[in-house]
Structure formats: structure tokens, C-alpha cells
Amino acid sequence: PHSPPPPATPAISGGCADSFVESPPPAPIPEPVSIAELHDRLRGKRFGEKVHRVFEAYPPVTDPWPPPGAALPVVWDEEEERRWNAIVAAVRSSPLRRELRSSRVVGTEVPLLRVRGFTAGEERADLVVRLPGPSGELRVIDYKTGERDRALEEAYFLQLREYRDILSEAWRVSVRGTLWYVESGASFDVT
Helix, strand or coil, X not given: XXXXXXXXXXXXXXXXXXXXXXXXXXXXXXXXXXXXXXXXHHHHHHHHHHHHHHHHHCCCXXXXXXXXXXXXXXXXXXXXXXXXXXXXXHHHCCHHHHHHCCCEEEEEEEEEEEEECCEXXXXXXXEEEECCCCCCCEEEEEEECXXXXXXXXXXXXXXXXXXXXXXXXXXXXXXXXXXXXXXXXXXXXXX
16 A cells, blocks of 8 residues: 655745845834823723724614613713713714614624635624615615724725625625714715
8 A cells, every 4th residue: 555645845935035025114113102192092992992882782773763771781981971972962963874764784793704815804894784775785884983084084995995895795786885973973985
């Protein structure tokens, strides 16, 4: 009997191939951040995470929203509660919410798998709804807390385009992507 052949060994190139690889640019020098600013950033991030948990439990498509007597899955401190109450007012009066009230929730925190080449990554869409009508069109919504940040907005739009493309390809339907600043109620569709 013959023994099985040894496993194939990948080819490894010699030293001269390394001479063609460009060295990466130097990392940018980090800007110093004060302890107070760091604390504010962490506090803002923590608040944003709490808001996302509430929106996951109670997507802003029901009427009334949030449902009366709903036990929120978070505990607010005094400042956070003030901001949350302002979010409720902004969301309730938002034109986007008026559109969403006739939609059906597909899911919240919907896992999306992105595969490119030999890498895969998982993303989570904040809210996916099916719009009314025979087309079965979907809308993927990404919530943002805080002020509108135009410097970061293109990255947000890029992320939403990716969500839109993943959902469109998976379900073979038209998908609209929307960025929603819940503290102001402003929303922007991705083109």
C-alpha cells in the first residue's frame, strides 16, 4: 500500500520580492486629547449605545411611539433623560417617522455578512423595514445621535450603501438607505 502524498506546501517567495513592496506611510501623529474631552466622548458613546438599545426594542414605526408604559431597556441619568425626551419629541415630529408608520419591521440590528475577496466581515443594520406596496421595497436606516457631523457623513453614507447593496443582492429587491440623526429628526437618503 502506498502512503498518501504529503500535503501541498504553498510557494514562498525569496527575498528579492520584498524589495518591490512599498513601505506603508508613517502613522499620523495622534493629537492630544484632554481627560475631560475623553470623558465627554465616552459619555456620548455610552448614550448612543443606550439609544440604540431602546430603538432595537421599540423601533420608531409604531403609533404611538414609544408605546405608552413601555419599560425601556436602559436607565438614564438626569442629563441622558433630558436628551432622550428631546429625541422622543424630534422622532415623533420627524417626516421620516411619518413615512415609517406605514412600514413593516423586517428586523432591528439585522446581521449582514460582507464578503470581499478572501475576507468576510459582519455588520449590523440598525433597522430594516418593508415599505408598503407591491414592490416589496426595503429601507435600511442607520441611527445617529449627536450633532450632524459632515466630516464623518461620507463614511456613514458609504456604510449605508454597503448595507443597501448587501440587502438588495440577498433579497433581490430595491433597497433605500437612510441616515437618521434622531436628536434633530433630520434624515438623508443615500444616493
